[in-house]
Amino acid sequence: MAAFLARRLLGTSTSSSATLISASRAFFSSTTPIKATLFPGDGIGPEIAESVKQVFTAADVAIEWDEHYVSTEVDPRTNSFLTWESLQSVLDNKVGLKGPMATPIGKGHRSLNLTLRKELNLYANVRPCYSLPGYKTRYDDVDLITIRENTEGEYSGLEHQVVKGVVESIKIITRKASMRVAEYAFLYAKTHGRTKVSAIHKANIMQKTDGLFLQCCDEVAEKYPEIEYEKVVIDNCCMMLVKNPALFDVLVMPNLYGDIISDLCAGLVGGLGLTPSCNIGEDGIALAEAVHGSAPDIAGKNLANPTALLLSGVMMLRHLKLNKQAEQIHSAIINTIAEGKYRTADLGGTSTTTEFTKAICDHL
Amino acid sequence: MRGLSMRLFLVSLRVFMVITKFCSERIAKYAFEYAYLNNRKKVTAVHKANIMKLADGLFLESCREVAKKYPGITYNEIIVDNCCMQLVAKPEQFDVMVTPNLYGNLVANTAAGIAGGTGVMPGGNVGADHAVFEQGASAGNVGKDKIVRENKANPVALLLSSAMMLRHLQFPSFADRLETAVKRVISEGNCRTKDLGGQSTTQQVVDAVIANLE
Numbered sequence: 001m002a003a004f005l006a007r008r009l010l011g012t013s014t015s016s017s018a019t020l021i022s023a024s025r026a027f028f029s030s031t032t033p034i035k036a037t038l039f040p041g042d043g044i045g046p047e048i049a050e051s052v053k054q055v056f057t058a059a060d061v062a063i064e065w066d067e068h069y070v071s072t073e074v075d076p077r078t079n080s081f082l083t084w085e086s087l088q089s090v091l092d093n094k095v096g097l098k099g100p101m102a103t104p105i106g107k108g109h110r111s112l113n114l115t116l117r118k119e120l121n122l123y124a125n126v127r128p129c130y131s132l133p134g135y136k137t138r139y140d141d142v143d144l145i146t147i148r149e150n151t152e153g154e155y156s157g158l159e160h161q162v163v164k165g166v167v168e169s170i171k172i173i174t175r176k177a178s179m180r181v182a183e184y185a186f187l188y189a190k191t192h193g194r195t196k197v198s199a200i201h202k203a204n205i206m207q208k209t210d211g212l213f214l215q216c217c218d219e220v221a222e223k224y225p226e227i228e229y230e231k232v233v234i235d236n237c238c239m240m241l242v243k244n245p246a247l248f249d250v251l252v253m254p255n256l257y258g259d260i261i262s263d264l265c266a267g268l269v270g271g272l273g274l275t276p277s278c279n280i281g282e283d284g285i286a287l288a289e290a291v292h293g294s295a296p297d298i299a300g301k302n303l304a305n306p307t308a309l310l311l312s313g314v315m316m317l318r319h320l321k322l323n324k325q326a327e328q329i330h331s332a333i334i335n336t337i338a339e340g341k342y343r344t345a346d347l348g349g350t351s352t353t354t355e356f357t358k359a360i361c362d363h364l
Numbered sequence: 365m366r367g368l369s370m371r372l373f374l375v376s377l378r379v380f381m382v383i384t385k386f387c388s389e390r391i392a393k394y395a396f397e398y399a400y401l402n403n404r405k406k407v408t409a410v411h412k413a414n415i416m417k418l419a420d421g422l423f424l425e426s427c428r429e430v431a432k433k434y435p436g437i438t439y440n441e442i443i444v445d446n447c448c449m450q451l452v453a454k455p456e457q458f459d460v461m462v463t464p465n466l467y468g469n470l471v472a473n474t475a476a477g478i479a480g481g482t483g484v485m486p487g488g489n490v491g492a493d494h495a496v497f498e499q500g501a502s503a504g505n506v507g508k509d510k511i512v513r514e515n516k517a518n519p520v521a522l523l524l525s526s527a528m529m530l531r532h533l534q535f536p537s538f539a540d541r542l543e544t545a546v547k548r549v550i551s552e553g554n555c556r557t558k559d560l561g562g563q564s565t566t567q568q569v570v571d572a573v574i575a576n577l578e
């Protein structure tokens with residue numbers, strides 16, 4: 001626990017993906033607010049987004065929110081319910097926070113998450129998973145980061161029926177995407193004071209595809225001799241994670257394994273309601289998001305847990321190098337949950353969203 | 365998973381998943397029949413059909429068709445990433461799980477880890493004409509010379525797999541005796557190999573099981 005808290009305090013030293021932001025901020029005085037796009041989303045989204053705004057205001061974070069909502073009609077320019085203006089906003093502001101979005105069922109338009117990912121070229125999904133003091137699960141010593149390649153692999157969307165009753169699915173791995181995510185993983189490890197990167201694969205079976213992914217990780221690893229590097233087969237990884245998650249530090253994976261492992265790790269620490277996430281795009285774009293669903297059954301009832309969105313907001317602040325306030329808000333959240341007096345229903349408590357939010361503000 | 369693997373210039377492409385109705389139906393039938401014969405209450409199909417719409421869609425279709433023939437068994441479906449999360453948080457909600465190849469590998473190893481590791485989980489491979497029984501999950505307990513040299517390998521997984529084999533051969537009373545003996549040795553706790561936190565050697569565990577056979 002002490003080691004994990006020490007790591008939290010180390011914060012970021014340098015990060016090339018954020019130099020663009022720092023450079024542009026240098027032109028303005030420290031009181032000029034930074035513009036960040038906010039997608040409150042559907043269902044419980046608007047309520048938890050409100051929590052984030054309140055906590056950020058209470059912590060004096062100089063952020064000006066540029067709010068965008070999902071439209072009710074398909075925008076032909078984007079072929080989705082997200083308008084071109086929404087996407088342009090993230091491209092301009094270079095940083096954003098997103099709540100849960102439910103893609104309407106039907107054909108003739110792209111899923112919202114897919115639209116964001118493709119248009120903003122979000123190539124890496126980063127999820128820190130750490131045990132929350134005060135919220136007990138079977139695992140006490142989880143402190144790891146999963147970094148998932150988010151553009152290709154098994155989710156390239158290439159399926160076809162060969163003959164009736166036989167279907168094929170194609171997996172694509174490119175050097176470009178694998179190098180990009182591997183570079184990010186090692187850079188992240190270095191700038192956040194992490195000591196080990198594990199590449200997760202099934203190259204014993206998928207020799208060419210996962211083999212290429214590993215080759216790229218090997219190459220990048222050589223440039224960071226101070227960081228320990230290992231390769232772990234996916235089934236072994238699952239086993240090790242459930243038996244002794246402390247064995248892992250930073251994990252870098254192709255798309256499918258990343259999807260499964262990042263959710264597995266979320267399960268180790270308490271579920272998606274507590275898990276922050278940040279999507280990294282080219283040119284220093286970062287879109288932090290809460291990865292849980294929109295929970296339409298509790299929407300509007302002031303019962304939702306804003307922790308995931310708040311912690312994602314903290315990730316966004318760290319990306320913007322606002323480490324002092326990031327740490328302040330982070331500690332407030334941790335302490336509120338650890339204290340146990342104010343907890344939402346999913347954590348076993350009886351507090352409402354507003355009570356929980358107020359408790360965090362009081363802890364600042 | 366089988367299929368063609370090619371390397372195009374700096375891109376690797378693989379036909380990564382071939383799903384056929386024949387195989388999906390076959391495994392679904394086995395899963396439900398197993399559940400029925402072993403008094404299990406629920407079968408859960410694990411998939412990623414929201415993304416692999418055609419491939420896993422076909423798998424699910426087959427499972428649903430077979431499910432209709434077993435009205436006494438509850439059937440539900442779960443997406444593989446949610447499944448792994450639920451497994452680590454609340455494994456008791458699962459009973460029988462049926463999956464395509466890749467997910468099955470991951471789910472089996474995750475479940476094995478939660479249940480105590482590769483050293484204790486039994487398994488079997490069943491075909492139309494033959495059956496081969498072996499450890500249920502192989503990660504970490506296979507090919508380690510050091511464990512063999514130091515006599516620390518855990519025989520429980522293979523012993524329980526042989527009990528499965530005895531059941532398959534329709535010797536249920538022998539299977540029961542073996543399983544009861546093994547379980548008693550584990551629960552008594554003073555004879556366990558290193559992976560279960562004990563100090564015993566492989567032979568000591570086997571001797572204890574024999575001693576506990578009634």
